[in-house]
Amino acid sequence: MLAIYPGSFDPITLGHLDIIERGCKLFDQVIVAVLRNPNKTPLFTVPERIEQIRRSTPHLSNLEVDSFDGLTINYAKMRHASALLRGLRVLSDFEMELQMAHTNKTLSAQIETVFLATSNEYSFLSSSLVKEIARFGGAIDHLVPKHVAVDIYQCFAKIPPASAQTTNLTPAPDRPKTELLTESLPDRET
Ligand code: PNS
Numbered sequence: 001m002l003a004i005y006p007g008s009f010d011p012i013t014l015g016h017l018d019i020i021e022r023g024c025k026l027f028d029q030v031i032v033a034v035l036r037n038p039n040k041t042p043l044f045t046v047p048e049r050i051e052q053i054r055r056s057t058p059h060l061s062n063l064e065v066d067s068f069d070g071l072t073i074n075y076a077k078m079r080h081a082s083a084l085l086r087g088l089r090v091l092s093d094f095e096m097e098l099q100m101a102h103t104n105k106t107l108s109a110q111i112e113t114v115f116l117a118t119s120n121e122y123s124f125l126s127s128s129l130v131k132e133i134a135r136f137g138g139a140i141d142h143l144v145p146k147h148v149a150v151d152i153y154q155c156f157a158k159i160p161p162a163s164a165q166t167t168n169l170t171p172a173p174d175r176p177k178t179e180l181l182t183e184s185l186p187d188r189e190t
Contacts, residue, residue: 001027001028001029001030001082001146002027002029002030002031002080002081002083003023003027003029003030003031003081003082003084003085003114003141004027004030004033004072004075004079004083004084005019005020005023005025005030005033005037005084005085005086005096006033006068006072006075006076006084006086007030007032007033007034007035007051008034008035008037008042008127008165009032009034009043009052009053009127010040010042010043010044010049010053010127010131011043011044011130011144011148011151011152012049012056012127012144012145013044013120013122013125013126013127013128013130013143014122014143014144014145015056015087015089015119015122015125015126016087017056017057017145018087018119018122019059019086019087019116019118020053020057020117021108022055022062022116023059023085023116024060024062024063025140026114027083027085028165029034029062029063029064030060030062030063030085031063031064031065031066031068031079032053032054032057032063032064032065032066033067033068033072033075033080034046034049034050034065034066034067035068035069035072035080036067036069037069039067043131043152043155044151046067046122048062048136048151049065050065050067052147052148053065053077054148055145056145056147056148056171063179064073065075065121071082071107072104072148073104073111073164075112076108077111081111082110082111082112083112083113083114083115084101084104084109084111084112084113084114085113085114086100086101086113086114086116087115087116087117087118087181088116088117088118088122089116089118089124089125089126090123090124091155097113097115098111099138100113100169101113101115109139126173129143130143130152131145131152131159134149134153134155134156135156136164136182137156140152140153159185
């Protein structure tokens with residue numbers, strides 16, 4: 001059985017990784033599908049996000065990372081998926097996720113949405129929160145994979161905390177920093 005795990009992943013967090021790892025145990029194959037969304041100003045480009053996810057998941061042999069635009073359900077149909085995988089952190093996620101699941105069901109009765117309860121330790125975690133902490137110089141290397149923390153610190157041109165400085169991972173290519181520092185956070189993000 002093939003499941004699609006769609007999302008923004010700007011960037012991937014340990015909460016996303018938790019869902020991906022558990023999804024890979026439940027399904028024969030999982031595709032993490034990064035939405036190419038022209039309406040958002042992301043911190044990382046889609047190729048950067050794909051690379052971050054790939055670097056976080058070399059241990060998962062039944063995982064593919066891809067990108068898509070348009071409707072998630074159309075991408076799922078195109079890939080012959082049986083399920084959409086989503087994580088649920090808190091009650092407030094539920095309303096929006098249920099609406100999406102119901103909408104997607106009206107578009108394809110064959111594709112089920114499967115929710116996994118996010119592990120307790122990540123129930124507060126979102127990409128937006130990580131970006132906000134990093135923006136103000138806080139430590140984030142316990143919230144995202146180490147190489148992603150390096151990428152984020154580089155974006156915000158902050159000196160990383162000592163724990164992140166000890167990693168010898170290559171950061172993402174340089175980018176205009178003034179533009180990123182004025183970026184506004186999205187309303188809700190996983
Ligand atoms: O990580 P996110 O931002 O919470 O992911 C939301 C996402 C990408 C799953 C959702 O916005 C989506 O599916 N967008 C694609 C457009 C679409 O299919 N819209 C109808 C969903 S009901």
